[in-house]
Structure formats: C-alpha cells, structure tokens
Amino acid sequence: MPPKPLLSAPDTLCPCGTQKPLRDCCLPFINGSNNPLTAEQLMRSRYSAHALLAIDYLWDTWSPEQRLRSSKDDILAWAESCDWLGLQILGTQQGGTNDDTGIVEFIALFRQQGKMHQHHEVSQFKKILGKWLYVDHQT
Numbered sequence: 001m002p003p004k005p006l007l008s009a010p011d012t013l014c015p016c017g018t019q020k021p022l023r024d025c026c027l028p029f030i031n032g033s034n035n036p037l038t039a040e041q042l043m044r045s046r047y048s049a050h051a052l053l054a055i056d057y058l059w060d061t062w063s064p065e066q067r068l069r070s071s072k073d074d075i076l077a078w079a080e081s082c083d084w085l086g087l088q089i090l091g092t093q094q095g096g097t098n099d100d101t102g103i104v105e106f107i108a109l110f111r112q113q114g115k116m117h118q119h120h121e122v123s124q125f126k127k128i129l130g131k132w133l134y135v136d137h138q139t
C-alpha cells in the first residue's frame with residue numbers, strides 16, 4: 001500500500017474543495033468518528049477518500065448491490081491510477097437530513113496516464129439504517 005500522507009496531516013486543506021482543513025471536513029467521516037448527514041457530505045467524503053486511498057471507506061459507503069460487482073482491489077487500482085485534482089458540486093436534489101434518497105451532480109477532475117479527465121456524474125444516494133450510501137450513477 002502507498003502512504004496516505006493527508007490522513008496523518010489533518011490540518012491540510014480537504015481534497016473535496018471546501019477550503020476547510022481535512023479534520024473539519026471529510027476526515028471525521030472517513031475515519032468513522034461521524035456519519036455524513038447529507039448526500040452531499042457523503043459525496044464529498046467519497047471523493048476525498050479516492051484522493052486519500054481510503055478504500056475501506058469507499059467500500060463501506062457503497063450499496064450492497066455495487067459491492068457484488070466489484071472488489072476493494074478494483075477500487076484501489078482505480079483510485080491509485082489517478083491524480084485527483086478537484087471536485088465541483090453542480091447541484092443536489094433532496095439528500096438532506098430528513099430525506100432517505102438524494103441526487104448529487106458533480107464534476108471530478110483527475111489526471112490519468114498524463115491525460116486530464118473531467119468525470120461528470122449524476123449520483124444517486126440512499127439512506128439505510130440512518131447511514132447514507134452511494135447507490136449508482138444515472139446514465
């Protein structure tokens with residue numbers, strides 16, 4: 001496993017782009033001390049988890065259906081192959097503290113094999129037993 005420098009540097013700005021230190025943003029979700037209250041918070045923390053190679057968190061916040069189709073090794077290989085350069089949230093529908101489903105549209109910027117990519121996705125989230133999970137993206 002490669003080192004995860006940011007996880008041990010909680011004062012670094014969070015990769016998700018809020019301009020807040022990691023410890024006041026996505027880190028409490030990723031290290032399990034808090035659960036995201038909104039779908040957007042989960043979305044942001046999953047982006048940060050890609051950047052931090054926090055594979056267990058990505059796995060645990062995936063819907064059970066998705067886990068059947070993949071593996072932690074697949075997620076790690078994908079996350080490691082990219083330099084994660086930024087996240088932009090374009091909009092959300094529902095996904096609030098009193099909702100059980102939510103939609104977040106975002107663009108993630110990354111570089112892979114020297115090429116820049118913009119991943120534009122409309123993600124679906126649902127809350128199960130009080131915990132937000134990533135379900136799938138709309139096609």
Ligand SMILES: [Zn+2]
Nearest residue numbers: 014016025026
């Ligand atoms: Zn964050």
